[in-house]
Amino acid sequence: MSNGEKLFSLIDQSRRILVIAHRRPDGDTTGSACAFLDYLLLKGKIARGFCIDIIPENLGFLLPETDIFFHDVYQLDLNSYDLIIAVDCGELKQTGISEILQNRPVKTLLINIDHHHTNDYFGDMNIVESQASSTAEIVHNLFLQTGKILSKRAINCLLTGILTDTTYFSNAATTSSAIKSASTLLEQGAKINQITQKIWQNKNLASLQLWGKIFERIIFNQETKTATAIITKDDLDTPGLPDDSLEGISNYLTSLADTKIVLVLMQIDDNTIKGSLRTTYDDVDVSEIAQRYGGGGHKKAAGFTTHGKIVFDDISWKIKTT
Structure with missing residues (x-):
């Protein structure tokens, strides 16, 4: 059967x-x-x-x-x-x-x-x-x-x-x-x-403006060819922002030239961060990275959740754990 x-x-x-x-x-x-x-x-x-x-x-x-x-x-x-x-x-x-x-x-x-x-x-x-x-x-x-x-x-x-x-x-x-x-x-x-x-064809102005704000602070690591995007709790609290406004942003960032790994870190509450990982390279398995943080997924698309708070210390973004 x-x-x-x-x-x-x-x-x-x-x-x-x-x-x-x-x-x-x-x-x-x-x-x-x-x-x-x-x-x-x-x-x-x-x-x-x-x-x-x-x-x-x-x-x-x-x-x-x-x-x-x-x-x-x-x-x-x-x-x-x-x-x-x-x-x-x-x-x-x-x-x-x-x-x-x-x-x-x-x-x-x-x-x-x-x-x-x-x-x-x-x-x-x-x-x-x-x-x-x-x-x-x-x-x-x-x-x-x-x-x-x-x-x-x-x-x-x-x-x-x-x-x-x-x-x-x-x-x-x-x-x-x-x-x-x-x-x-x-x-x-x-x-x-x-x-x-x-x-897909339903983004409002607040959503597109937020995408632009997130793009402005992308961090690129030349050694690992990793592009990291930061989404703060304040970003998510933007007035007029639909719940689904950031859907697809991880996949979109794979179009960035010379980028092997995309990492999007989103502060979903005061002490919880959601990580989304993407790649288009056959020799990269982002699910292995996700599993190190208790997550999982596919070879080319994976995710995890971790505790902490994303903070900016005047020089760079960091995850602060309590």
């Missing part, structure tokens, strides 16, 4: 299903989750989505119902679910509820669908394909393999996941299989213009 057949057999046997998107949701985890949620609702299942963080406004068009996702851990009762599907979570802690999931009822199976090569296989069933461009590509193939029908909304959801994780077919995740999957989705009725307008 194929992975697709096993997955949909478990879905058929389940009545109440929870679909989990990873923290700080992007187009891939949101698109993959919403494609499943749409399918489950049309099948008459009782289905909800959970994400520890709010779904960005520019991804709201993917939601099959406006309140399909909830974000409050205190509303989470795993005893009420027969099946849990986690999508695009490279490790259990990316769900934001790792301890809760580790203590889930024995009867509630956890399915892990992901494309990160650092995935720690935390599910009862693991569908992990590190060669895939995105989790959305994996989900699309699971539906194709089993002949399951996707609605027009679900088709748009999956194309969104592929487009965003390949940065519109411009980064190293762009493979022939990704383009083939996207082509099939377009043939099935996906609206690429709608997706790009909603997600």
